[in-house]
Amino acid sequence: MWDRGILKSNAKIALGGRYWTAFGVSLLAAVISGGFSWSTRRFTVSFENLPWNEGITSVVAVLLSLSAILIALIGFLYYVFVSLPVSIGESRYYVRNHFGAADFGTLFSSFRYGYLNSAAAMLVTEIFIFLWTLLLIIPGIIKQLEYSMVQYLLADNPSLPGSRARELSRILTNGEKGAIFVLGLSFIGWYLLGAICFGVGIFFVNPYYQATMAELYIFLRDRAIQTHQIDPAELGLVPPAGPYYNPENPPIL
Template identity: 45%
Template sequence: MWSRSIIKSNAKEALGGKYFYALAACAIVAVINYIPQFLPLNVNIDYTGIETQSALYYEKILEQVFLSLPLFLITTLYGIFIGYPLAIGSARFFVRNRFGAADIRNVFSGFKNGWADGVGTMFVTRLFIVLWTFLLIIPGIVKSLEYCMVPYILSDNPHLPGGRAREISRAMTEGEKGSIFVFMLSFAGWFILAALTGAIVVSAGGKTVGSILIYAGCLFVAPYFEASFAELYIFLRDRAIRNNMASPYELGLAADSQNFSGGAV
């Protein structure tokens, strides 16, 4: 059994004296992930004077969809080839930080050895989640919780085959998905508070300042959330090893973890 309060307490301890280092890691990830939004590919179609049920109106909609495709494709590919390795690197940073190795270079570890395997595994995993979500929202949420440890597993051993990474994550979260969901919701208050602060400023007429406050507020909460989730992973990982659901070698905790390398499936 694990306790939210203990997990969070351990996370605070792990961040002790290193909070701003962790904040820098979160900021780097956030800025890099946000880069596609700066591309001059947004499309604004003028609908002035066009009746909503007219043929011209629907032509304009199709035009906007067609012209928006480049941004959609670029954003999607960017998320796959840049965002996924960053997710793995961020997980590695916070897991290593728990043991005192707060090296900012870990944020970029997903781009190094095992990049292709990590990207492939993350892509297939997210695809499964999306497909389940298309069926029904609830199964999609369940699958996202079931596979939530995959980036952390890959941060320990990026060469682990995708099927095995998902299998270990499934074993780790068996009987824990409800608790993990509540655990994640327990941070909602912090993010809502950050968003409300900015929203108040926006409503007062300071749109730019308010938007900055929203992003900044959420960013300042991010290290606490990420450190807590890493702490939860470490607990579930250690329990999985004790219960023979995974071996230290598979999780990169022993010298010959390379024996478990393989393509993402």
Template identity: 40%
Template sequence: MWTRELLKSNAKQALQGRYWRSFWVCLVLSFVGLGGASASSGSAARQTVDTAGGDNASIYEMFSNIPDNMLAALAVGAFIGAIISICWVLFVLYPLKVGRCRYFMESRQSLTPASTVVSTFRQPYGNPIIVQLLTNLKVFLGFLLLIVPGIYWDYCYTLVPYLLAENPYMSATRAMELSNQMMDGEKWNYFVLQLSFFGWLLLCAFTFGIGGFFLEPYMQATYAEFYAAMRSKALAAGMTTTDELGGFVRHDTF
């Protein structure tokens, strides 16, 4: 039976002698858009959007003074920017998210090369992208359906990236099914585990988010310990086998 204290203790032990490598890995990932604890400016951004959205008349007046040809150029630019952003998320951030899971799972056993993070850019490169896309589309649909289903499904499928890190050939149906089974009875516990970092995140806010960069390796190592506990439970309960989840034997990286 796992406890928050045990997971965090194991995470600290896993980071011994490996913290700074993990720090640089998380720092680089945050710069390309895969942030975690360091992404602390979301509330400020939402407040800015809400403030701007509250003065619709001013916005309409501003756009009404822009020539039509310039508006068309802005619309085309916005469309191209949106396409580029979607492609970046799909073809870069999705594989990196799986690679980050693999890196921290391998780091539990030994010092792991930073290149492990990009090992997912090889065969089967496309499958983890498709699986995560379908999973996130289902979660997004749940948020459209009165929000609550989206929150529930988000916790049901929180282990999908770890499953793909261990078995990148797993289908979307199987990954969602197995994650849901593994999270059965654990959703609230996982929420409390996330909530246990609130104090640290609050302190990070006082450092303008800089402290989040130093907290991120600890959080990711703790979540890796959570997956390890759920994996052991799944194997013991017969939800899966070692043929399907063969462990985190290090793959050759480039």
């Protein structure tokens, strides 16, 4: 069994001397993931505030409606093909950072390796979580926790089929979902403190949270490997029938 305090302590050690690089990675990931959504909201607000009763013709109204649909479609494509790969790259950065200083460019590594497979796997996973959330909030939260390791598994092996990534995530989180939920809740105080500081403080908490979640994944992954629930070769941690993965010299993905 893992301990929240130990995970957080290990996260602080991993960030030691490398915090500002991690801060830059998480900040850029947040900007990339949220930038288009912000511009879309600005357009929506402007669209809703137009003086519809002051003579805007039906043709203009149709054109504006089509523009809104187009922007929504572009936003969806941006989320799938930009935001999701960046989230995987961020997870990969923090996993590698556990073993030593990771390269800042790791944030964009998903665009070079297994790009379409990773994006598709994450999209289907998000759809599953969304559909479960439509049933009831609690089942949605459970599925969110159950699939919380998918992006880390794809970070290890970007060619891993989505169905297999979700299956492995279920293995890793089996019997751990309640503890993972509590781990997430333990950061609420930090995020509230960050929000009080004009919201900017949240960005300073993100590296700590991301590093802690990476520590959790590494623990669950290694335990599953040691109990023969997962073959390390499937995650690209060792060549097939090869020597055990050396954490000081991780594979270049």
